[in-house]
Amino acid sequence: MDWNSFLGHERQRAWFRNAIQNNRLASTFLMVGPDGIGKRTFARLIAKTMLCTGSEPSAFAPCCRCEACAQIDASSHPDLIEIARRPDKTSLIMEQLVGEGDRRMREGLCYELRMKPYSGRCKIAIVDDADTIAEEGANSLLKTLEEPPPGSLIFLISTSVQRQLPTIRSRCQMARFQPLTVNSLAQLILRHAYSDNPADALSLAAQASGSMSTVANWTNEELRMFRTELFHQLVQRPLDFTKLAKAVQGNMESVGTDTQPRRERLKVILDFALQFYRSGMELQLNAQSADASDSAAMAQFGHLMSLDSDSFVTAIQRCMAAREHLDRMVSPASLIEAWAADLAVISQA
Numbered sequence: 001m002d003w004n005s006f007l008g009h010e011r012q013r014a015w016f017r018n019a020i021q022n023n024r025l026a027s028t029f030l031m032v033g034p035d036g037i038g039k040r041t042f043a044r045l046i047a048k049t050m051l052c053t054g055s056e057p058s059a060f061a062p063c064c065r066c067e068a069c070a071q072i073d074a075s076s077h078p079d080l081i082e083i084a085r086r087p088d089k090t091s092l093i094m095e096q097l098v099g100e101g102d103r104r105m106r107e108g109l110c111y112e113l114r115m116k117p118y119s120g121r122c123k124i125a126i127v128d129d130a131d132t133i134a135e136e137g138a139n140s141l142l143k144t145l146e147e148p149p150p151g152s153l154i155f156l157i158s159t160s161v162q163r164q165l166p167t168i169r170s171r172c173q174m175a176r177f178q179p180l181t182v183n184s185l186a187q188l189i190l191r192h193a194y195s196d197n198p199a200d201a202l203s204l205a206a207q208a209s210g211s212m213s214t215v216a217n218w219t220n221e222e223l224r225m226f227r228t229e230l231f232h233q234l235v236q237r238p239l240d241f242t243k244l245a246k247a248v249q250g251n252m253e254s255v256g257t258d259t260q261p262r263r264e265r266l267k268v269i270l271d272f273a274l275q276f277y278r279s280g281m282e283l284q285l286n287a288q289s290a291d292a293s294d295s296a297a298m299a300q301f302g303h304l305m306s307l308d309s310d311s312f313v314t315a316i317q318r319c320m321a322a323r324e325h326l327d328r329m330v331s332p333a334s335l336i337e338a339w340a341a342d343l344a345v346i347s348q349a
């Protein structure tokens with residue numbers, strides 16, 4: 001991966017290029033934006049730019065041929081430390097930051113950052129899922145954020161500023177990332193072989209809210225089947241909210257008993273519902289111009305959707321609120337029931 005093949009985020013690129021060329025790069029960045037838009041890849045490209053031995057950082061064009069570039073691609077560069085939430089955990093754990101048991105402060109990200117750079121240039125840390133750092137972990141990270149080792153660079157990857165503890169937020173420079181454009185997303189869909197047809201890629205991209213994570217969910221076969229079932233239920237009048245809640249709960253539970261995977265699944269389902277109402281509203285607005293980004297998945301339901309535009313907006317807001325509540329760890333079962341019941345009321349309006 002190099003800057004030429006990286007899509008989007010031109011403003012952030014220009015900003016970082018300028019900061020590197022003028023030697024004004026801060027130490028600690030909070031990179032904020034939705035999932036699946038390339039924040040982590042961006043941070044890794046900055047790491048490549050800084051650590052490439054075939055090109056100076058100021059050139060802002062890592063060679064992608066030297067050993068350092070290859071090591072970064074393989075996640076094996078000794079000066080690049082990357083951590084992310086472990087799949088079976090709901091948060092980043094202390095051990096990842098400051099080491100375990102009697103190894104405390106002698107391993108983990110904060111310790112490794114203080115080691116002398118192997119390359120002689122700098123140490124770089126990328127903390128993915130930074131939204132999930134619990135308070136205890138955050139406290140152990142504060143000192144490192146407050147006094148970063150000289151020349152080190154720390155990237156915290158986050159989906160929401162609100163989800164960051166104020167103590168962390170105040171110690172970082174913020175870099176905001178926007179969803180990808182439909183054209184960029186369509187190119188990525190083709191590149192990653194989610195589709196081999198440019199027209200289909202464009203249609204998929206138009207529904208995916210600028211995120212590759214959404215593309216992956218929309219193209220997953222099992223999820224695709226559930227989504228169709230969900231859409232069928234959402235167009236029913238009256239909307240049978242008990243049936244809807246049961247179907248959603250059942251699908252969420254199908255991923256196992258662990259809290260985190262269930263939460264992730266419920267988030268995907270809420271996004272489907274959100275997309276359903278957004279597309280429905282779009283179809284209604286574009287009723288006269290049939291050629292507008294009309295999506296195959298929605299077209300079959302469009303004529304069944306009898307909501308007025310205010311109700312569309314209310315339904316969209318209700319889905320967004322449910323998603324936010326989920327982030328705040330409300331019990332999923334009661335969240336699903338309340339959400340389904342409210343949709344039933346909204347759809348009667």
Ligand SMILES: [Zn+2]
Nearest residue numbers: 052063066069
């Ligand atoms: Zn290189």
